C-alpha cells in the first residue's frame with residue numbers, strides 16, 4: 001500500500017500583506033515531515049521579515065541625562081524628556097524621581 005501523500009502547489013493568501021503566494025509541493029512535504037499541520041499564514045517575505053524583527057534588537061544611542069555617558073535604549077528617545085542610561089534609569093526609578101515615560105513601550109520582551 002502506498003501511503004505517500006501527493007502534494008500539489010497551492011495558492012494561499014498572506015494574512016499580513018494580503019498577497020497571494022504559492023505553498024509549493026516541496027514546502028508542503030517539508031511541513032508534513034516536520035509535523036506542522038497548519039498551512040503557512042504568511043508569504044515567505046513576511047515570514048522572513050517577522051523573523052528578522054524578532055531577532056533584531058533596535059537600540060537608539062543616547063547621552064544619559066544623569067551621568068552623561070553614552071548609552072543605548074530600546075525605545076525612541078524623545079526630544080523633550082531627559083533620557084537616562086539603563087543604570088541611571090533604574091536608580092532614579094527606585095528613588096521615584098522618574099516616572100515611567102509614556103514612550104517607553106516595550107515592543108519585545110526583555111532579554112535579560
Ligand SMILES: [Zn+2]
Nearest residue numbers: 014017043046
Ligand atoms: Zn505577506
Ligand SMILES: [Zn+2]
Nearest residue numbers: 064067085088
Ligand atoms: Zn546614566
